[in-house]
Amino acid sequence: MINKIFFASLFLGLFSAGSSLSCRWMDHKFKQHNEETLNLLDAMADSSTKTTEVKDAVAFPNHLYHQASNSSAEEKLAFTAQILEEVAALFEEDHSSASWEESTVRNLLNIVNKQAEELRSCIGSHKKKNTKLRMYFKRLSHHVLKQMGHSAEAWELIRKETKDHLMRAEQLTSSLCSAH
Template identity: 60%
Template sequence: MLNGIFFVCLSLSLCAVGSSLSCRWMQQKFKQFSKNSVDIIDTMANNSTNTTEDAGVGFPHHVYNQASKASAEDKLHFIVQILEEMVSLFEKDTSKSSWEENTEENFLQVVTRQEKGLRSCIGTHKKENTKLHMYFRRLSSHILKTMDHSAEAWELIRKEMKTHLVRADLLASSLLINSVACVVISVFVFSPTVPCVLCQFLIVLHVSSPANNSTNTTEGAGVDFPNHLYNIVSKASAEDKLSFTVQILEEMVVLFDEDKNNASWVKNTEENFLQIVTQLADGLRSCIGNHSHKKKNRKIQMYFKRLTSHVLEPMDHSAEAWELIRREMKTHLVRADLLASSLLTN
């Protein structure tokens, strides 16, 4: 029966991969070009601390959130439009900007090649996102024109474009993560020596908040890490191991719904983290079919509830409380990695 489940999962995951992952440019070139564009735009910085929100143009987080739930092809169309709008924006008068002209030319060349490479992955052109287009027009009219295309205005634009490059990279990366997770698990049955790409994803999925110097642990608050539960599950069937991992990821997402106003990390960093964790949970759930609806592990549910009642609430959802939670969640991701690794050796 297990072989049948994995066979079905393989079929589903191959269909889910879609045009984006069958595109060689996306697989081999996108990440390098994405890194290069961010590196170059970093060299164009000056010391301004203002933001575009000060000029009445808020970053379109809601548009990205909508795109994150779209199909793979629509995500790629969205990223292509971001890059196209970016290039068009830099066609405005940059004579007063603080950066060198050849640096700007190099940046636009990299972004243009990135846009063309992604376009080769998706074929026909779709209607542009109107809200995104209007946002870029506001950047031009509310910031560049109002501030006479000054160096300060261009620094606001530069910082905003860097945020777009980072968000676009995360959006593209989610395609690879969401599609690869099920494929890796499904091929375990056919090739036990396959490298654990899923495990690598689990290792890096932690909140990138500035670590503080607290030496406290959740155990100090009366909440022990559930090592015994992991030990029990390590002896369970492959389906049960996957179901347990899915539950860990789901409980983690629910925990982060608590009040985080005092947390030390940036909000969009947390949003990106939760988006990836959710996509990974969805990918794993598709690998276990009807088994994904198995009864929840009651003890793990109670453990996560204690993290709220014994750590977050008594410490008033403080930055220190959230740092304890962050470290605890990282430990879960590492243990989940080990659990997934055990499937390779069975």
């Protein structure tokens, strides 16, 4: 009987330690990785490309960020992880017209995918994805990239939009860092 209690306690202790360890990443690495990603996006800026604003059909989803900011910590992490996954999917599209170094894009994708993976590991259960956020990124892909022929100008718009998302995601998650 005492052995069962001991092993149950040991298991529970290890499980709890494992859970908190996986979320310690949020305190120590998320901001650092986000800054690296923002720096890579800045390095990818194409000053020779004339820029316009993203069309109204793809207006920045401020309302979704507002909703997420009033959500639980787990929902904030899930929302942020989805943003990162959607950004990664965008940058996996044909970017041959952009003047970016392939190694820079690979580094960006590696960091963004790592962030999404680590955030997902902090979430207790598999959260349902936000359909409105998914549709927003589909519109970015269709109305900006595809309709503009994956041009350098289209990619510059996507780069700027991505930077805005990463800055907003950091704001959204900054309140969680001390909570873990």
